[in-house]
Amino acid sequence: MAHKKWNVALLQMDIAIGEPQLNFSKLEAMLDEAVQKGPKPDVILFPEMWNTGYALDRIQELADLEGKQTHELLSTFSMKHGVNVIGGSIAEKKGDEIYNTIYAYDREGNRVADYSKIHLFRLMDEEKYLQEGKSLGQFQLDDIPAGMMICYDIRFPELSRKLALGGAQILFVPAEWPNPRLHHWRTLLMARAIENQMFVVSCNRVGISGTTEFFGHSMVIDPWGEVLAEGDETEQIIRAEIDMELVGQVRSRIPIFEDRRPTLY
Numbered sequence: 001m002a003h004k005k006w007n008v009a010l011l012q013m014d015i016a017i018g019e020p021q022l023n024f025s026k027l028e029a030m031l032d033e034a035v036q037k038g039p040k041p042d043v044i045l046f047p048e049m050w051n052t053g054y055a056l057d058r059i060q061e062l063a064d065l066e067g068k069q070t071h072e073l074l075s076t077f078s079m080k081h082g083v084n085v086i087g088g089s090i091a092e093k094k095g096d097e098i099y100n101t102i103y104a105y106d107r108e109g110n111r112v113a114d115y116s117k118i119h120l121f122r123l124m125d126e127e128k129y130l131q132e133g134k135s136l137g138q139f140q141l142d143d144i145p146a147g148m149m150i151c152y153d154i155r156f157p158e159l160s161r162k163l164a165l166g167g168a169q170i171l172f173v174p175a176e177w178p179n180p181r182l183h184h185w186r187t188l189l190m191a192r193a194i195e196n197q198m199f200v201v202s203c204n205r206v207g208i209s210g211t212t213e214f215f216g217h218s219m220v221i222d223p224w225g226e227v228l229a230e231g232d233e234t235e236q237i238i239r240a241e242i243d244m245e246l247v248g249q250v251r252s253r254i255p256i257f258e259d260r261r262p263t264l265y
């Protein structure tokens, strides 16, 4: 395994609803800050739907066509700085359909995986405007087996368990998770880390959109459930160093993957 220790950076940004160009500029500024200040990141993560926010009634005109603008920025950036990027999610337009999609880039600027949200969130009318993804987000970065999912997906423990059984040692979660459900956000993320004995790296947005307030609290949680870093409610870059060795240590101390009883449940 090439890089056992990773510096992660979470771009906990505010998002201007329905203003992709403003959001691209904001993201570029935060990407530059992430590589210019502090320890050089090995992997960078952003919030969900960072290009448009939840401008669902105009999403057909606003979504990134075939993800081209996003791809151009993130492929160039990841190659220039030799950094892995979990680039989203974005509102992505494919033909006439819109998806809520993450692109993952390696240090050479290759798009190594994508994942479109499979559980659409009815409280925010996602199912009226978006198509659900049809496959899971399972991939490798620096030879580290990883998984990704988006926001509401964390309410479905079967999904993260499936990714863990597929080998994932780290789970990336972009989100737009609002008030008043901070307690759900923190508890579910910690549970996903503890029950799967994996790192959970999550990035939530901040700011207000209409009447909805987003609280940030992006988190890096280790496989023992310890919170290594957590944002407050302001725009900021959150950093943590993670040591992938810990996954094996926790999994051998309490061997839940050996003790599972899949014949009974």
Ligand SMILES: O=C(O)CCC(=O)C(=O)O
Residues within 6 Å of the ligand: 121, 124, 150, 151, 152, 153, 155, 176, 177, 178, 181, 184
């Ligand atoms: O499940 C929740 O409470 C929030 C989910 C959400 O906001 C989303 O998936 O966009």
